[in-house]
Amino acid sequence: MITMKDIVREGHPSLTRSAAVVEVPLSKDDKQLLEDMMQFLKNSQDEEIAEKYELRAGVGIAAPQLGIEKQIIAIHFEDIDGKLYSMGLVNPKIISHSVEQSYLSSGEGCLSVDRPVEGYVPRHARITIKATDINDQPVKLRLKGYPAIVFQHEIDHINGIMFFDRINTEDPFNIPENSSPIQ
Ligand SMILES: Cc1nc(NNC(=O)[C@H](CC2CCCC2)CN(O)CO)c(F)c(N2CCN3CCOC[C@@H]3C2)n1
Numbered sequence: 001m002i003t004m005k006d007i008v009r010e011g012h013p014s015l016t017r018s019a020a021v022v023e024v025p026l027s028k029d030d031k032q033l034l035e036d037m038m039q040f041l042k043n044s045q046d047e048e049i050a051e052k053y054e055l056r057a058g059v060g061i062a063a064p065q066l067g068i069e070k071q072i073i074a075i076h077f078e079d080i081d082g083k084l085y086s087m088g089l090v091n092p093k094i095i096s097h098s099v100e101q102s103y104l105s106s107g108e109g110c111l112s113v114d115r116p117v118e119g120y121v122p123r124h125a126r127i128t129i130k131a132t133d134i135n136d137q138p139v140k141l142r143l144k145g146y147p148a149i150v151f152q153h154e155i156d157h158i159n160g161i162m163f164f165d166r167i168n169t170e171d172p173f174n175i176p177e178n179s180s181p182i183q
């Protein structure tokens with residue numbers, strides 16, 4: 001089972017390097033890793049398990065955060081309408097995106113960053129993602145709002161980008177024009 005000791009922290013080279021494309025069909029090991037990443041997210045959102053194993057809650061995680069430089073991400077959360085996003089993806093790519101931007105009004109955090117970093121993280125408001133799922137099937141997702149933010153945070157990890165790299169250092173709470181907040 002994945003616990004916090006398996007998650008590398010700020011300063012670890014895996015977090016700032018680009019991860020390798022994953023061979024499809026997925027190897028047994030890569031499938032198992034995806035399952036373990038999904039289970040970590042579910043555990044981290046279960047009060048009892050999270051307390052017992054001292055897990056920080058997460059709605060997404062990327063393999064580089066485990067020191068595994070592969071293009072593998074897992075997502076597990078319900079959006080505001082109660083739609084469940086629960087999936088493991090390999091080789092995710094943003095193939096198109098809106099000009100409009102959006103950001104979480106509460107800012108972002110990261111399981112690999114043990115400190116609060118203030119400021120808005122401007123991201124694309126709407127994105128289209130192509131990827132391959134755990135059953136080697138092609139996936140095409142059109143996302144907006146909170147789900148779009150979560151997927152972009154995870155895809156950034158695949159490309160060695162941390163959320164604070166996107167915060168305006170001069171004015172962290174600067175609101176870029178053509179951008180809107182997500183509660
Ligand atoms: C927004 C949020 N970020 C949480 N943590 N941070 C993470 O997930 C990091 C990734 C997120 C940071 C901003 C966008 C993506 C992990 N990352 O570093 C991976 O790269 C949460 F835990 C959380 N929720 C809301 C839903 N709730 C359901 C019930 O259980 C508790 C859970 C808490 N919402």
Ligand code: NI
Pocket residue numbers: 109110111112153157
């Ligand atoms: Ni993160």
